[in-house]
Amino acid sequence: MAISLKKSKLTKAIMALSISSVLLSACSTEQKQSVAGTKAKPNNEIRILAGVVGGKNDEEQKLFVQEIEKKTGLKVDMVKPPANYDQKLLTSMSSGDQYDLVYLNTPDMDVLVNQGALTKLNDDIKKSKVLSDTSIISNSDWKAITYKGGSIYGVYNKADQGTMPVLRKDWLDKLGLKEPKTLDEFYTVLKAFKEKDPDGDGKNDTYGLSLAGLFDIQPFMSAVGVKAEYVIDKNGKRTIPYATEAAVPVYEWLAKLYKEGILDPNFLTNDTTKMRNLFMSNRVGMDTDWDAWVGLYNNTLKQRDPNTAFQAEGIPGVNGPNGIMLTLGDPSLWAIPANAKNKEGAIKFLEFWHSQAGNLLSTLGVEGYDYTVKNGKYELTEAGKAAGMDHGVIFPNNSHFKNPIGFLPGVAEAHKVVTDNNATNQIATKDWPNAQKIVYNYAFKAIMGTMPATEAVKQMHDELKAANLIDQ
Structure with missing residues (x-):
């Protein structure tokens, strides 16, 4: 391996x-x-x-x-x-x-x-x-x-490229907000994207955050020092940090967003195409995506309308006990x-x-x-x-290559977010496809409020242990 x-x-x-x-x-x-x-x-x-x-x-x-x-x-x-x-x-x-x-x-x-x-x-x-x-x-x-x-x-x-929160910088500036750095600050910004009519159409038709399933909540799990998929210690013991008590505060935070209508209610069934289309059509103020997509977002909207105010920006996740933890592709x-x-x-x-x-x-x-x-x-x-x-x-x-035209707007800065922070590959192993079904099942229940996050994590952990998909 x-x-x-x-x-x-x-x-x-x-x-x-x-x-x-x-x-x-x-x-x-x-x-x-x-x-x-x-x-x-x-x-x-x-x-x-x-x-x-x-x-x-x-x-x-x-x-x-x-x-x-x-x-x-x-x-x-x-x-x-x-x-x-x-x-x-x-x-x-x-x-x-x-x-x-x-x-x-x-x-x-x-x-x-x-x-x-x-x-x-x-x-x-x-x-x-x-x-x-x-x-x-x-x-x-x-x-x-x-x-x-x-x-x-x-x-x-x-x-390599990595994932991060991508926000509407033009909306952030229009509402007089600063780039969020903590979960509380992210909540404030996302709530404003939902309630303050950032697109200026006079309608309550925007969301703060959209996801494609759990892609990618890692920048928020960073707040509690939790890494996605498997962590394997020096003795070969397997854990899935998303199935530990440490992850509970972030599930509860996401559940709050869902309950208040700040999180796109279709996140569960979204694929990345649906998520991206929402972001590019003035429906959502933030998603989580690859650094390359920051430039692609800006380029696509600029091609549609050279005078567009649209501006996507990639930002770091939340600084936690292990620093800012992002996913490297x-x-x-x-x-x-x-x-x-x-x-x-x-x-x-x-x-x-x-x-x-x-x-x-x-x-x-x-x-x-x-x-x-x-x-x-x-x-x-x-x-x-x-x-x-x-x-x-x-x-x-x-490293000798310099793009003679330059990069698409925002992509170089987004890539620097990846290289300057603790972006690491996720460890899947052959067991992850089976483990993923259990993790996602209970994570969705916790986020959508059908089960308290503490109970969801406990059942997630117990089911993974019973199926011999984790060791501790």
Whole structure:
């Protein structure tokens, strides 16, 4: 098991690998692009299974692949499933489909490493001047994805991101409020967002806070020093801090928000899309989201209305006994399957990906389509503006890279909130999918007031212990 893990579709991953023989989806359901022309030599061809990486549409995807081919000399076949990427990845790997490079996160990597489906990369990393350069990928980053015994099976796609409270800064300023730092101050701000008509339409139609289930109450649990999912001590004993008495005050605080109509009543059934749409449509003053979404929020609203007053801002969570505790996302990685036909080509792609040219492609996109350069000045096209300078990467690992256009409004400051505070990966383990059902069941009861928080936590703990999902 890697040092850092998170839930991120682990259930689907395990289910996918239990299938002994699965046929791949028809190619017509995939975006599959390569440049036509003279057939390249076999050792010059590379086949990639990509998730979020690439163009935003078929036209741009073709240009994206052409750019990789031009810069690397490789002939690239990039398969980009339109949906359910994790399921596609695990199904393809379990069926023996051949790729030279696959995009994944650490939970899926853990499953594939256990299956012996990935190539150990330690020697390749050492031999590479680019991948072994700690100014590009730091020692601490490598440590985060190193397995017991020192084995490494993945190479970073981008720098890690994290979650935090994201608020309407324009509403905060309009109401003459200061950035909240304690639970009491958060309550004051959220109550004002609910009751003081911050959107100015004369209607009582706003909420202070929206969530997507329990995504992500960690910035508030920070107030009591409680970390999400598992904590495992040096003796291997498992605890789930959300199922301890320490978490009760935050459940009670959230229950107060729910009872007073400050918390969006549909938080239980929201997905992130619904939550984000509320935030962007003047319905809610705060949600909790990834740092990248601060820039995407601002960019989206600016594209809709250049004169908008909308301003999203990412802020730290609540300072508690263990400082400010935020959630760091799973590392975004590339891995080489054990059955890859062209490992050398895959390494060549990875070295390009972490170069200046690769960083430009993965962020700004394709020159001439997403951006133009005139007299050394970079400028986004309309397509580039819509893409939000994200073609798989917002913050490259490469510390030498400076975005020549700059970041979307607010995103650099939000990312600094993550890097300046105690943002850590959540530890899921194979037990979390079962434990999650119990934790969420009783957490929702506590927040919605159908059970006192103290009793909900007790039953949560007892049920987890009885199911052998925690040790203490």
